[in-house]
Amino acid sequence: xxxxIAHLMFGTILSFLLGIxxxxxxxxxxxxxxxxxxxxxxxxTEFLNQDLLSEFISYPINESSHSIIGVxxxxxxxxxxxxxxxxxxxxxxxxxxxxxxxxxFKFKLDKFQSIWQTKIENPFFLLxxxxxxxxxxxxxxxxxxxxxxxxxxxDFAIFRWSFKLWWPSxxxxxxxxxxxxxxxxxxxxxxxxxxxxxxxxx
Amino acid sequence: MxxxxxxxxxxxxxxxxxxxxxxxxxxxxxxxxxxxxxxxxYRIDIYDLxxxxxxxxxxxxxxxxxxxxxxxxESSDILSILIKDTFHNIQITIQFNNWxxxxxxxIIDIGIGSSYCIKGKSLxxxxxxxxxxxxxxxxxxRTNILSLAGLAIIIPLIFYYFKIDFKKLKLIHKxxxxxxxxx
Numbered sequence: 001x002x003x004x005i006a007h008l009m010f011g012t013i014l015s016f017l018l019g020i021x022x023x024x025x026x027x028x029x030x031x032x033x034x035x036x037x038x039x040x041x042x043x044x045t046e047f048l049n050q051d052l053l054s055e056f057i058s059y060p061i062n063e064s065s066h067s068i069i070g071v072x073x074x075x076x077x078x079x080x081x082x083x084x085x086x087x088x089x090x091x092x093x094x095x096x097x098x099x100x101x102x103x104x105f106k107f108k109l110d111k112f113q114s115i116w117q118t119k120i121e122n123p124f125f126l127l128x129x130x131x132x133x134x135x136x137x138x139x140x141x142x143x144x145x146x147x148x149x150x151x152x153x154x155d156f157a158i159f160r161w162s163f164k165l166w167w168p169s170x171x172x173x174x175x176x177x178x179x180x181x182x183x184x185x186x187x188x189x190x191x192x193x194x195x196x197x198x199x200x201x202x
Numbered sequence: 203m204x205x206x207x208x209x210x211x212x213x214x215x216x217x218x219x220x221x222x223x224x225x226x227x228x229x230x231x232x233x234x235x236x237x238x239x240x241x242x243x244y245r246i247d248i249y250d251l252x253x254x255x256x257x258x259x260x261x262x263x264x265x266x267x268x269x270x271x272x273x274x275x276e277s278s279d280i281l282s283i284l285i286k287d288t289f290h291n292i293q294i295t296i297q298f299n300n301w302x303x304x305x306x307x308x309i310i311d312i313g314i315g316s317s318y319c320i321k322g323k324s325l326x327x328x329x330x331x332x333x334x335x336x337x338x339x340x341x342x343x344r345t346n347i348l349s350l351a352g353l354a355i356i357i358p359l360i361f362y363y364f365k366i367d368f369k370k371l372k373l374i375h376k377x378x379x380x381x382x383x384x385x
Binding site for chain 2: 003005007008043051052057059060061070077147152155171174
């Protein structure tokens, strides 16, 4: 796995791009780390030197958590602890209704935006999306994990994907992501100041 | 959130945990034949190497293991690495020919107990010997340390989300003061 710093950086960049703001960003970031939460049995069994438990329990759990079905189950469980906020959902729907008289591409874009706004209010969706991006970043590793088994328990080579970009224990992930993270952070700050300036004019 | 939904979600989570253990056990007892994808080396462990010797013979393989012992012969310039699987009680020897000409690693870099990813060609499988082509050390602890740093970021964020005040957290339970001493 790439380390959590890399996952958090990747999650933050994506939250900027996808317009996931405020407290929703925290849920999304938790989703980005979520599949690794079930790695702790590996540390325990390795620390206790229990090969049997490691082979039969820790590794299968870790393998399944790094798959679509595992991410679904984890997102479903963790979303219990997060409440769905309805206020922006209502505003999104209102916005959609207001713009419904528009036609063409702008109308479609508006519709998509309002649907997206309602979707990201759902903690389950945010966690699931974050989990999928975790798997995506993990699939850049090679050959330690040998790719991500997206369709666990189907373990055919065709279902194990890897972009083979970096070694998992190296700093490659951080080094590659840091410039993009920095640029996105600067752009986000600039946009924020631009918005504040625009508001103050009116 | 209603209780039914919560129970349903906990059940889904429980099923995936138990299901993965179930599949993991089946996997372990009867592992699937390793398959090659897009001309990549076979990604296998020592046990697979023994079990599917006829499948992977003379093929490129990738092993990710911690090494148990090594020996370097200066006269023949061969580095031999011994990897054991204590669970199955099997071992293999990986030989690197012309080790002094190896670009990435020196003999000093090899450490017992460290984990390495070894790319090799599986030969003479019946004797448990494979010919090493490439070797790269894996620093699992480095990933774990950086992940702990990530934990230091996510925990305050979770505290912020749930509006938990750090200052109000007290690990020591204090006795309540008695207000009416006279009574």
